[in-house]
Amino acid sequence: MLQDLILDQEEEDLYENTTKRDTSIELEKILYKKIKVLDHGFIRVIDYMGSDSAIVQAARVSYGHGTKKVSQDKALINYLVKHRHTSPLEMCEIKFHIKLPIFIARQWIRHRTANVNEYSARYSVLDKEFYLPEREILCAQSSSNKQGRHNEPLTKEETDKILHIIKTDSERCYDNYSQMLNTDIDGNVVDDEKTGLARELARMNLNLNYYTQWYWKIDLHNLLHFISLRYAQHAQYEIREYAKILLEIIKLWLPHVYEAFMEYRHHGAELSKSQIQALKKFVDVNKISKKESGLKEREWQYLIDILS
Amino acid sequence: MLQDLILDQEEEDLYENTTKRDTSIELEKILYKKIKVLDHGFIRVIDYMGSDSAIVQAARVSYGHGTKKVSQDKALINYLVKHRHTSPLEMCEIKFHIKLPIFIARQWIRHRTANVNEYSARYSVLDKEFYLPEREILCAQSSSNKQGRHNEPLTKEETDKILHIIKTDSERCYDNYSQMLNTDIDGNVVDDEKTGLARELARMNLNLNYYTQWYWKIDLHNLLHFISLRYAQHAQYEIREYAKILLEIIKLWLPHVYEAFMEYRHHGAELSKSQIQALKKFVDVNKISKKESGLKEREWQYLIDILS
Amino acid sequence: MLQDLILDQEEEDLYENTTKRDTSIELEKILYKKIKVLDHGFIRVIDYMGSDSAIVQAARVSYGHGTKKVSQDKALINYLVKHRHTSPLEMCEIKFHIKLPIFIARQWIRHRTANVNEYSARYSVLDKEFYLPEREILCAQSSSNKQGRHNEPLTKEETDKILHIIKTDSERCYDNYSQMLNTDIDGNVVDDEKTGLARELARMNLNLNYYTQWYWKIDLHNLLHFISLRYAQHAQYEIREYAKILLEIIKLWLPHVYEAFMEYRHHGAELSKSQIQALKKFVDVNKISKKESGLKEREWQYLIDILS
Amino acid sequence: MLQDLILDQEEEDLYENTTKRDTSIELEKILYKKIKVLDHGFIRVIDYMGSDSAIVQAARVSYGHGTKKVSQDKALINYLVKHRHTSPLEMCEIKFHIKLPIFIARQWIRHRTANVNEYSARYSVLDKEFYLPEREILCAQSSSNKQGRHNEPLTKEETDKILHIIKTDSERCYDNYSQMLNTDIDGNVVDDEKTGLARELARMNLNLNYYTQWYWKIDLHNLLHFISLRYAQHAQYEIREYAKILLEIIKLWLPHVYEAFMEYRHHGAELSKSQIQALKKFVDVNKISKKESGLKEREWQYLIDILS
Known part of the structure; x- marks a missing residue:
């Protein structure tokens, strides 16, 4: 999907370097390329640090020998995302170049845990580019x-x-x-x-619909938080368009994290005490079975626990 | 409950000041008093800013005329806590003096969004007080x-x-x-x-069981986050004992926030996409009724939405 | 000076509460009052926590018995500000209601370590008030x-x-x-x-000159950092006008901190290695005297050290 | 110097990847290698993002066309460090694996703006390694x-x-x-x-001298702040040893930043208003010359300004 949104651009004269760092083959393919958003906006990945396995590696520093049995990387990432163990996710970092209308930039900047360099209209003249919504x-x-x-x-x-x-x-x-x-x-x-x-x-x-641009660097935990708020149903259409692209970029970069995010955050739900009590009235735990549920042991157990 | 845990202490010679600031009569009663935790530890409230109504006031700055209809303070606080609209909660701040074993201090300090002044063993000699667990x-x-x-x-x-x-x-x-x-x-x-x-x-x-002490100042949003992690079932017993007291202090200080926290966080639950799918198999939405559920309109609607 | 800028306003029906908290008699006098800035803007103190002596108290938790000799509060505050020991300063907190043009709000919000609730133009209609500069x-x-x-x-x-x-x-x-x-x-x-x-x-x-408003809550260390950047010579006139008022408020609230800030930050200077080397060529340390300098021992010693 | 401190270790089986990202040839040479600190401690670079030129690139996003004349990268970095324009420095990020005694870890963690995954002694057994100081x-x-x-x-x-x-x-x-x-x-x-x-x-x-270990990820601005405090004369010897290595790593990674840091921070000085007034008594600005000073125009002008 991202491929179709890449803006035609003069090829930058990019060196190919060799590195021992974690490298994402998929993300490298779109590095520095402008992905179109709205009429004049774009998102461009400038740099990144880490990978699905870097998260696992950091988590294992914490858990030490104790995680020998949690042998599968994917299962560990699911566990981290599910239980909001956020510090290993913070071990990934990504830097974007983003062009966006000022009234969206004002929503965006409310996410404080990020690094920003914005184009300064004190130093330089802004371009004549403003957002005109689709009909x-x-x-x-x-x-x-x-x-x-x-x-x-x-x-x-x-x-x-x-x-x-x-x-x-x-x-x-x-x-x-x-x-x-x-x-x-x-x-x-x-x-x-x-x-x-x-x-x-x-x-x-x-006007507030004029475009500005900035470099924006953020860790993965805070980026997922941004996406969970700004890709939500109630978010304003214009910022959702950006959040949608950010999520696609995560899908390229960190496929395990993407799946866990969709499972536990995006398509998950939060229930209140009252809602759980209501549910109990409608579900007879004695009449349901783990097999029928299709759930794994832990997920099943958790469900039974809250319904009992 | 807190009253029973207050340590005997020489009365400090405290001035009673007059102020136009938001004041919590209940919290004033325990201000500066040491509330016992573990064998030699304590929590002592040193200062605080804000109240249930300060949160409402800040939220209404954001929503302007648009909230005229959300007339009830309690309903608005429920809304904020439920939907994790955290910025109005950040408008309350509280400062504690806490004495705790070093190995617990090391867990505690991982919560970064707080201000801390710790007793320095470079400047001064530590007292001979160490934690010896109950049998x-x-x-x-x-x-x-x-x-x-x-x-x-x-x-x-x-x-x-x-x-x-x-x-x-x-x-x-x-x-x-x-x-x-x-x-x-x-x-x-x-x-x-x-x-x-x-x-x-x-x-x-x-040893790591020696007691240290610090001043710890934090906003309400981050304090609730601390409590939700450290008062949870899997948290270590020793830090849970502190979190329990912190929650009791919130109950005194901000009764509406306390209720919302218990309803939406402490006794709430998060379901994954798979768990929701499993639930759907066990609940026939056509056979359940809003009346029977005991839920209010919005809560009911949300439940129906995720089960449909 | 602040008194002259207070906007006429209907008296709010304010309760006078009694509290054991640190209270600033001077700051209470202007609490909730709108202090005019630019043509339609204002700054209004909504709440505060701490005092000069609260800073000292927090610092002494850190230094323990070791500070017995640093007996004077004012000297200790000078020491903290001079040596950028920022954590005791973080123990004070203040909350403002501020009305300001959007293009200034965009500069302001770059200071991330603060809590903000801004008037939302998604919820409510903005007033017809825009900034028109003085000739x-x-x-x-x-x-x-x-x-x-x-x-x-x-x-x-x-x-x-x-x-x-x-x-x-x-x-x-x-x-x-x-x-x-x-x-x-x-x-x-x-x-x-x-x-x-x-x-x-x-x-x-x-347009970007339309006024917005927000609640803005910040600790003293970050507020001083804000002022040192935004009250500086190169800051934009419009934000300097706000920073000037904030500094006046600190003067009322924390007179010792104000003096230390003026001495060590606002009227202080930073020299590079090259500038120090140049100075050495122009100053013969053997020909100058502590007495003539008017400096206290430590300040004098520091000066001699860098010039030697 | 770092080369001599690298611990013998089994060669990890590292892939060489190709990347379009900014790459530091010098830093790659020591990537993943353990650099010895104290008796059992080490610092190991795990990953990094950015370079001297990435800082320049981010700064130019801010300044736009306005910086055409600031053509030299090195001069721009000097300018940023001198004037504490910190946001472009935040565009670099580095991740370490560090092993250190617990009492040092407790000082270290007070730097809050960083990401950490520490070895957990709840999950795993700590090794029998403790710090025994040199005589x-x-x-x-x-x-x-x-x-x-x-x-x-x-x-x-x-x-x-x-x-x-x-x-x-x-x-x-x-x-x-x-x-x-x-x-x-x-x-x-x-x-x-x-x-x-x-x-x-x-x-x-x-005991507090037992070694722990963690992954620690931090942006360049905050890393320089850490070094400026922990490599200072008054810092504890043990943490200075770590800060010294961190500074050496910056020298490899970002040579321009290293030079600017030494010139403006490490070997620089801060003067108070009183110290400046004392200096004025000892320096006759009419008798000194820019030529003799060896300073560049701006640095000279600043010196004259504060002495006049």
Whole structure:
């Protein structure tokens, strides 16, 4: 899927180095390539550290001889993800170059446990690139979900009007930004008679849909946490599009972690005490069987325990 | 329960101040008092910031006019805890003075998002206080749980022997520590002819059951995370004893948060995709009713959703 | 100084509580009051934990009997700040309610070690309040400092034009925001025939000078770090205005820390190895005297050490 | 220097992979090799991410076109380190396997911004390896420095006695640890008739000089901070030995960062306001010259500014 989203780009002149480090053949294939997100955004993997087996290796430092019997790597990763033993997952690290609209960047940056270098509009002029949503995602406010939108798009007429507004306002604000800076789109002075406003001030005229970009480096535990929140149903469509790509990248990089994440996090569920009590009324533990459940011993035992 | 554990102590000469800050009448009653844990340990609340209503207030800054309808504070706190909306919980902060054995301090400090000032054995001489377990918790290694112990104590004979070993070794090591320092128990020089080893070196002769102490300051979200891990069934008995007291303190301080924590975290459960699939085989959603479940609308709907 | 900046406001109906906690009489006077910053912004202290003496108390837990001789609180605080012994400073915590333009909020949030609840434009409609700079701070781009501005304002003509642009674009974008939402300024539906765009999308049409607000909670060490970076000469004028107020608040709250910060951080300097070597050429240590220097023993000794 | 400290070891069967990632030829040479520290400790680089040029690359994302003129990588790194622009440094990450005495591990772990997997004595039996200091570093308590030791070792007689104490107590405590566990040194049950105490309890009988080990992963900014505190003059000898090796590793990995760190941090100095005022009395800025100083323009200007 990622392959289809890779943006055409001039080939960078990349050296092939030899290394003794853990290396992911699959991730190397897309290293440095821009994967398209939204209309002008992208995600690009710049560097990475670790692998499924690096997680296992770190976990075994902790457990020492005690884990001799937990011989299978995949089972150990399932165990770690299931029980939220997060420190071995922190032993993997990944660095991205990401381009995204400012209003999404503002949600994104709330995840504090990461390293960031953002393009600075104090130093440099922002490019004329703004986010203009696809027609079909322009939906009304949801009445049930205070922070969300309906699944149904607006009428064609309303959509036309909204797209016109966003496009026109974005363009006008940028043109005025350029005019205040007294520079053209390449940053060259337009009128030698004028001085131009400082960049750190002029930028305030831009809209929240303008694109910014940053380097973002994060460990695997925090990345999975980001994805679990931002790929969730209630997350805003625009950031879900980024989270979806991040998850695909994990699938390439760490196939065991990806499977465990889908099993225990993404498709898992949390029940409250009251919900468990309700369930007990509906399930007669004496009438169900481990065999029928299809579960492994531990998973089965846990289920029986909470239902008893 | 906490009242019974308060250690006799000379009354500190405390001023009563007036403040406009959020104040917890219940927590004020035990402020600065030492609550006994294990044989020589204690937990003492030194300061705190916030209340149930401070959490609500912070959440409403986020949600603005949009939360007009979520009128009940308790319902909002349930919502926040259930959905792991952690940032309003971070708006409460608490500071403890804690005395604990070093081997427990080493587990404890792995929780990184907290502020700590520990007694320094480079600056000062440690007191002669070491942890000697109660007889009934001296159990054998669990064979099923690699990191735990059996529920049954050892034989009286073995227990006697072990207690003798720990007591004798602890005392001898401390006496040799004093001798190397050339100081008595009050830190006074014993033999004027000798110099005494530097404290930063002498301390290495002490055992891991010696008590240390620290100031520990943490926000509520991270404190709940600590408790959820360290009050869990698989946590080591000794740290559970501390976590139990911390939870009792939360009950005094933030009764709504306490209830939500017990409902959604402590007595809740996480199910994997496979476990949900197994459940579906055992529950016929058409034969169960919301009324019978005793659940509120949203909780009921969620249950139906995952079982459908 | 802060008193003059307090915004007129309806008196909140505040209870006066009694507490045994550390209380700052000076800080209590301005608690909950809005201190004006820029044209529509403010800083408001919501809660605080600790005092100068709480820092000393925490430091003495670490140093134990070893600090008997460091008898003076003020000297100990100087020592901690000078030597960057940051952990006792982390024992103080403060919580603010802050209103600020979005482009400043984006700089601010880069300080990660803090707790934040921001007004969410997914849940609620933003108010029509945008930052319009004072004439005298509308300066040209600095040519020597890539990220800064000149000290001289632009010509009156250019200033007029720029203010007109910012004001007009801000207003138009807001009006279109309202129109897309199909709500008036109070959030009421305007046209019952229309649905209105979801808030999470409509917000993208706003400019970066629109005001947002948040609760921001931080420990003293990280707050001083924030101030040292954002009150520095090269910081952007707008964020300096906030940092200036934060520093005034510390002055009220923790007078000893304030003095130490000014002495060792704000008015201090860092020299490189090369700069120290240059200094040595210009200073003959044999010709200078401690008495003439006016320094205390330790400070003098340090100076002699680096110059020798 | 590092080459001489590499411990003889069976060659691990390492694959050479090809990668497009930044690769440090010098660091690859010592990857996975154990570098000896103290008597039984070591540091081993397990993985790394980034290079001098990765820092430059990340910085240029921030500065955009604005840095065209800062053309030299080395000058940019100097600038970043000097002005504590830490975020580009955070773009490098390194992972170590470290073996160290527990009392040093307790100092070490106070650096919170790192990822750790420690050998767990709940899961596994600790090896019989304890730290026994070299004779020449067994010094008396310093009288001037509350937390340090004299530079002069103790007398031969006292040293003999202390080494005897530490060795004897360590051995006895370990033997009793084994006896309580009812296992031999390889973890095999000794007496089938007995059960043995749980590992999580037995470990409390060990001394603080026993060796533990962990995986430790940290970004470059935080690693430099660690080194600046732990390689400082007042740091405890034992942790300085580790910090010294970490600094040597940085020298191999990131030569430009190493030079900047030595120039601006390690051999730099911080002056207080009072010290600057004292300096002004001793230096006549009119009598000194930039040429004589040997400083570059910016460094010279800064010096003149603080002395004027």
